[in-house]
Amino acid sequence: MRTGPPTVVLATTNGKGMGHLSRQLALALASLGGMDPVIFSLSSAVTVVNQYGMRAEWAPGSQRKQVPRRHWDAYLAERITTLITETNASAFVFDGVYPYDGVLRALRRMPDVPFIWSRRAMWQKGVGARALRYRRLFAAVLEPGDLASAGDVGRTVYLQDARRVGPITLVGQVPQLSREQAIEQLELDPDRPRLLLTLGSSKRSDLYSAYQRTVEQFTAAGWQVVVTSSPLRGRAASAAGPKQISVFPLVRYLKAFDAAVSASGYNAVHELLYSAVPTLLVPNADAVTDDQRTRARIVGNSGLALAADPDRPREFDAVLARLLDARVRDRLSASCRDLDPPTGATEAARTVIGLAAVGVPSGERMEAASLHAQRFARRTIGRVLPPAIANQLGRPPRLARPGDLRGPLPVSPVLAPGLQGVPHITRDQLLVTDALTPGLFDGRFVEHLLPGASDDYVRARAEIAGRYYRLGAPSSVETESVEAIRTKSDERDWSTLGWPAG
Incomplete structure (x- = not known):
């Protein structure tokens, strides 16, 4: 039986800035211990959560080409469902403009976990029709307030699906220096x-x-x-x-x-x-x-x-x-x-904690199942129709055929739990670590594991990696820089937990 506050996975896209990550951090801080937050981010800036003592895990975005693009959504779905299972999370909150197919697949596989879309308003006029098509799949939609909302002309302004809160910002959540x-x-x-x-x-x-x-x-x-x-x-x-x-x-x-x-x-x-x-x-x-x-x-x-x-x-x-x-x-x-203090982060935290406590009503699960069936039909039609017609239906044709999910080039795993620095590895190596060191995810292939994860989770992640990478022969001698900055924080030998090692 669960004791203590519910665990909530707060997920962010990669984006071009710190916006998504900042809003999720504000929500976590505003909960005041009412939830146990776990950050799951595609942004290499996720290391900033270290200063707040929160658990966090990073995953590569589709543009990094670490996992073949045609299989990236399947990979993302496995990463999300495995993390939710490991943390026994009671809710999953996605902050981003477009809910990835991988997020929707994970939602379908975990019908008893409320998936919540934190969707900022003020969209440019005419954009976002495809993203908004899937809004009813979520147990709830949160809309952070905007000081400019009176001039909003985007598609979201006409919808009644969102639970609107005040502006979500780190002001009031992070003490300011004099x-x-x-x-x-x-x-x-x-x-x-x-x-x-x-x-x-x-x-x-x-x-x-x-x-x-x-x-x-x-x-x-x-x-x-x-x-x-x-x-x-x-x-x-x-x-x-x-x-x-x-x-x-x-x-x-x-x-x-x-x-x-x-x-x-x-x-x-x-x-x-x-x-x-x-x-x-x-x-x-x-x-x-x-x-x-x-x-x-x-x-x-x-x-x-x-x-x-x-x-x-x-x-x-x-x-x-x-x-x-x-x-x-x-x-x-x-x-x-003269502005009233921003209250959005606190309001959003209360909403998420409440949904984590009650779960997903059966009616919402049935609605999600219906929409998934419609979505599957569109994707199936897109496979057989000519590209021009498929695009008019809002779903480009899928050219990939079922088969090997792995990338074309082999990578050699380098097992390095507990790093305290940024190692030098080559492009044909895959760094496997639970470290959250600034700069760690820049210019290298990394499989990042939640710090303090169980043996079962380490094994499950090894199985996922085996499906999406061609794991070649491990490096016979680890890169010196990796060995030099390793600590003894994790005494386990990950090579006995499913990861190949020399």
């Missing part, structure tokens, strides 16, 4: 006003031009400009340019800044405005689903922030000049301080 502490820890100049510049990563020339003009104007005015990342991939800031920082969660340090110029993504907007930082919002048109233009416009019209399109240089320069005006910054901060 102004002096934040300045000291970020090693900033205490004698100058400081601008936070965070336009994200984009190849658009207008965004980089906006970045340059912001740096020039604020530097000329005597400000220290601090950037969280380069707005143009592959272009690094020079030593003489703005100071670069890499911290998480950023909300912890926001009191260090006197103003911000930021992309108008969900997390950035709500963290900055609920922290009362005077902000200029710059929409990034590269966002596929998120309607950043509308969010920037609505919030700008409400008096909570300034807004300007980067593709209108004169307008952008004029708004930058307004942000440099102390009177304007004071008005923006005052308006933000």
Whole structure:
């Protein structure tokens, strides 16, 4: 019999930023011990949960090509169901725009576990029809609130399927440092006003031009400009340019800044405005689903922030000049301080804990079964129809034939539980570890296991790996860097638990 709070798996997509992971972390922290959270993420940034003492497991996204794309959803479904079984989870929460087929397969295989879709609103007009088709498969849909919801023109605004909560943000969940502490820890100049510049990563020339003009104007005015990342991939800031920082969660340090110029993504907007930082919002048109233009416009019209399109240089320069005006910054901060505190994370946590306690009503299981049958029919038709007709039905033809699920190239497993660093391995090696070290998942094949997992789980994961990888002969001598940074935190020999080893 279960004792203590229910275990809930909080899953995130990979995405391009920290948004999905931040919202799930906020939900976990807001539960105040009412749940035992386990983070399951496709993002290599999942290592940030270490600082909160939470259990976490990473899985490779489809774009990494670690598992053949045509079999990736089957692999993901096995990873999810095996993790739920290992943790005896009472609920599974997926935060993402599109519920992967692998998530839906896992949902079908575990009918007694409530699967919950945390689905942010403010979608661009006309997008997302295919994703929303599967909303009724979930036991519940959570919709985080948005300060710009009055201008929402996306498909979700017309639906009545979601349990709407307030904005979900780390503000209020993570203690913020005082102004002096934040300045000291970020090693900033205490004698100058400081601008936070965070336009994200984009190849658009207008965004980089906006970045340059912001740096020039604020530097000329005597400000220290601090950037969280380069707005143009592959272009690094020079030593003489703005100071670069890499911290998480950023909300912890926001009191260090006197103003911000930021992309108008969900997390950035709500963290900055609920922290009362005077902000200029710059929409990034590269966002596929998120309607950043509308969010920037609505919030700008409400008096909570300034807004300007980067593709209108004169307008952008004029708004930058307004942000440099102390009177304007004071008005923006005052308006933000009048906002009611964000309650979405607490409301969402209560909803998830409640669903974990009651399970899935039988009516919802029947509805899910019906929709799965419809979905299977569409996929079957898509296999036999010509591509043009199948695409019109919303389901591209499946070209793969049943058979070997494994990739074409063999990989040699390197068993390394308890790593305390980032090892060097070659592309024909598969690192098998339970470590959560920053940088571990960058540029290498990794099978990551939940820290402290049972022997049965280690065996089950070895069986899954055997189905999706061509596990070649193990390395006769492990990479020296792997051996050098291994600890004795796990004395088990994983080679006796189904994993091949030399």
